[in-house]
Amino acid sequence: MSDLSDLYQSVILDHNRSPRNCRAMTDAHREAEGFNPLCGDRLRVWVRFGAGDLIEDVSFEGIGCAISQASASLMTTAVKGKTRAQALELFDRFHDLVAGEPPVPPGRSLGKLQVFEGVREYPSRVKCASLAWHALRSALADEPAR
């Protein structure tokens, strides 16, 4: 088992305390809910597209542990300005980071999202880290409705 500070890194604690893009969106093109029946944590993700499938704005609201709140917050900062396809690719890479077969492929840093690497040592917490991402993927599942 890794040290607790690998899991609760300062970036995670910061985003837990002051989550970014944590607000309901009234003019979203897509929204989806993520629910973890194991713990009852629940959050909602909103997406608004700009030109060419670009994610112009993304936000979330919900309740959950530090890992799920920080993951949702960092996710919004990571996918804002990305295309739908880029965001879905990021979903796959994030999933590999927290739940993929070890070892993590070298040289594939996910930037700030890399702080969630420690989660893979805590199998019961993987769902917390991926809750917002699954909601985002649901929201992006179909071609955006305009």
Place this chain on the structure above:
Amino acid sequence: MPATDLRPAPATPALYDVEAVRRDFPILSQRIAGKPLVYLDSAATSQKPQAVIDAVSRFYAAGNANVHRGVYRLSEAATAAYEGARSRVAAFLNAPSAREVVFTRGTTESINLVAQSFLRPRLRPGDEILLTEMEHHSNIVPWQLVAAQTGALLRVAPISDDGELDVGALGALLGERTRLVSIAHISNALGTINPIERITALAHARGIPVLVDGAQSAPHLAADIRAFGCDFFACSSHKMFGPTGVGVLYGRAELLEQMPPWQGGGDMIASVTFEQSTWAAIPSKFEAGTPDIAGVIGLGAAVDYLSALDRGAVAAHEAGILDYAATRLAEVPGVRLIGTAARKASVQSFVMQGAHPHDIATILDADGVCIRAGHHCTQPLMARMGVPATARASFALYSTTADVDALIAGLDRVRRVMGL
């Protein structure tokens, strides 16, 4: 009184020797990440004494044969051990007869059995099943299923902010259409002890049968079916120091005899032809297929273990631990206790400002402290208490004040890690 009283002084109750009890539970001497195991999740499942582990392994090593079938000695001995466990469980619950004790897979299956075999044929559209706000999902969902099958409705008796059942409101909900009251003896999330005798009396005054979910009470309070007066009582072996996979359903013989079988198969019949089958007598009628023989024998050993202890001393010890935990937890900055009823047993839920229960549980685990975090299979209760989840420490006869001290020290670490 004569001047010289030669009678011995009344024996002072022997001090409860928790360290001796702990030595009976081999897992408790284990270390987690180099630290002593601090097991505060007995409401989820209890640990097992060596006597139970030995009974199960002895059966497989030297006694294994199917029951109720063979005419050879090994099978007859297995049958005697299996049925002997039934008699001891009946005595443990102070049930009038061992015929009224059905072995199931657990409390959940016991409740489902009553829902489908007892209640379903009795329900008409608009009939009511009365529960409380503090029920476990296993005492909600089986009734929802049978309600959907029959057009019956669930009614829910309210609780106070402290987690105390409003017995008056429950009484007022008993009506012409109420077909069953099903209620937890002790709440798994709050620790509240419900006044079973009073509730049973209220329901019986209107001719309404009562099921008591005793999953949380069997390990803590001396169960007394005759005193409870209930019609059904369900509990789980694994929460009362026995093996997983075995449960108990006590049912009043008169009712069990009226009930059709729930599952069909071997061992539950009197005779079978392709045209028609007839059923075995109770309790075999409800035990289709080969049961968990080793598990039932292990449960028998668990009941023997509990019966050999002074249950009053156990209860007093556990009450002391619970009081100590509630007092110490309330002193931790940012902690709020959830579940503060006057009569409680062995469970203390809490929330902590700035730290989600899951984060608390993960950080405590780094110190070898095991607690439960989440909704405890009581989502409607969490909604009632206005929290998404709680952290829950639960205690058993092997819990110590040192366990509580480790929890409190762990919460200091939670505050440091979370930057509170």
